[in-house]
Amino acid sequence: MSANDSPAGKQPTATYESAFLKACRREPVPHTPVWFMRQAGRSLPEYRKVREGIPMLESCMRPELVTEITLQPVRRHGVDAAIYFSDIVVPLKAIGVDLDIKPGIGPVVERPIRSRADLARLRDLTPEDVSYVTEAIGLLTRELGATPLIGFAGAPFTLASYLVEGGPSRNHEHTKALMYGDPQLWADLLDRLADITAAFLKVQIEAGASAVQLFDSWVGALAPADYRRSVMPASAKVFEAVAGYGVPRIHFGVGTGELLGPMGEAGADVVGVDWRVPLDEAARRVGPGKALQGNLDPAVLFSSPEAVEAKTREVLDAAAGLEGHVFNLGHGVLPTTEPDALTRLVEYVHTRTAR
Numbered sequence: 001m002s003a004n005d006s007p008a009g010k011q012p013t014a015t016y017e018s019a020f021l022k023a024c025r026r027e028p029v030p031h032t033p034v035w036f037m038r039q040a041g042r043s044l045p046e047y048r049k050v051r052e053g054i055p056m057l058e059s060c061m062r063p064e065l066v067t068e069i070t071l072q073p074v075r076r077h078g079v080d081a082a083i084y085f086s087d088i089v090v091p092l093k094a095i096g097v098d099l100d101i102k103p104g105i106g107p108v109v110e111r112p113i114r115s116r117a118d119l120a121r122l123r124d125l126t127p128e129d130v131s132y133v134t135e136a137i138g139l140l141t142r143e144l145g146a147t148p149l150i151g152f153a154g155a156p157f158t159l160a161s162y163l164v165e166g167g168p169s170r171n172h173e174h175t176k177a178l179m180y181g182d183p184q185l186w187a188d189l190l191d192r193l194a195d196i197t198a199a200f201l202k203v204q205i206e207a208g209a210s211a212v213q214l215f216d217s218w219v220g221a222l223a224p225a226d227y228r229r230s231v232m233p234a235s236a237k238v239f240e241a242v243a244g245y246g247v248p249r250i251h252f253g254v255g256t257g258e259l260l261g262p263m264g265e266a267g268a269d270v271v272g273v274d275w276r277v278p279l280d281e282a283a284r285r286v287g288p289g290k291a292l293q294g295n296l297d298p299a300v301l302f303s304s305p306e307a308v309e310a311k312t313r314e315v316l317d318a319a320a321g322l323e324g325h326v327f328n329l330g331h332g333v334l335p336t337t338e339p340d341a342l343t344r345l346v347e348y349v350h351t352r353t354a355r
């Protein structure tokens with residue numbers, strides 16, 4: 001069978017048959033697949049070395065560097081999937097939003113978006129705006145062989161939060177002021193961001209990404225009724241826009257225990273769970289027909305190897321009855337994590353779940 005005969009179109013059959021993609025499709029797996037959010041990044045000395053003197057956003061625009069950084073955790077830890085090295089604000093930068101990623105702070109937007117005139121500054125994203133993404137994914141898929149590549153984007157709410165606040169925010173007060181105070185402008189803003197996000201994910205899938213994850217990191221700040229009314233339509237539009245490709249769609253947020261049901265309903269094939277809800281309970285909240293991803297507390301990796309194993313067993317035991325489970329942390333790798341703790345964790349999950 002040639003690569004093009006695979007049920008998933010362009011990707012090689014060995015990639016399609018990988019443990020990660022099988023788990024996403026809720027098919028039987030040889031072992032529980034593992035990857036880590038933020039597996040590439042500051043926890044790795046080889047990352048800090050190649051990033052030296054290169055600003056974050058600039059590094060996202062250099063295909064050779066992106067390829068190297070994306071491959072580093074695959075080589076070192078033997079994870080079952082790579083995640084494309086980029087950032088959720090890259091498509092916004094690409095359409096001309098005046099933002100930067102400040103070390104130790106995160107994305108900062110010079111002129112926040114709070115009025116209809118501000119909204120007009122957000123134009124559509126074309127593949128040409130992010131040609132470096134297409135180029136990097138071409139290089140990467142050749143290097144990765146059978147290891148799947150996960151593409152990603154920020155979800156409309158989380159992107160809106162950075163754009164409206166002007167930077168990271170604990171309480172999201174300006175964002176909520178706009179959402180409650182001018183529902184029409186809010187809906188238009190989220191719809192605009194949904195189109196940009198969908199276009200960005202399409203670029204990644206067409207270049208060779210085998211799965212996509214939509215990061216709605218900060219949406220846990222909302223109550224379920226507000227989520228359904230003010231956010232879900234835009235996130236659903238993103239998932240619907242990429243449904244035809246047949247690649248698994250993962251939906252993740254932090255502190256989203258009360259939102260797991262609607263986040264699945266928005267159109268995800270896999271729902272990401274943080275460490276606050278055990279996976280068996282998460283499965284009840286999400287309902288049948290979806291795989292789950294998670295959910296070891298990233299801070300657990302700072303304890304002894306025995307304690308990490310014990311907490312990992314708790315996660316695996318809670319996942320034992322699931323139709324599909326992708327092992328991950330409940331949020332990103334913390335920058336001061338000992339890399340060997342991650343390597344040991346991958347080995348442990350693989351050995352413990354080998355069938």
Ligand SMILES: Cc1c2[nH]c(c1CCC(=O)O)Cc1[nH]c(c(CCC(=O)O)c1C)Cc1[nH]c(c(CCC(=O)O)c1C)Cc1[nH]c(c(C)c1CCC(=O)O)C2
Pocket residue numbers: 036037038039040041042056083084085086087088089101102103104105106107152215217332
């Ligand atoms: C909210 C969010 C952002 N970016 C992202 C999210 C969603 C995921 C989450 O909830 O953690 C997504 C993201 N950002 C980055 C990745 C790389 C891929 C991977 O997971 O390995 C991914 C998936 C690289 C990055 N993005 C960033 C870094 C650190 C910058 C550096 O290494 O110099 C990396 C590796 C910068 C960034 N960008 C953002 C933050 C909060 C920060 C950290 C600021 C800091 O602590 O310095 C916004």
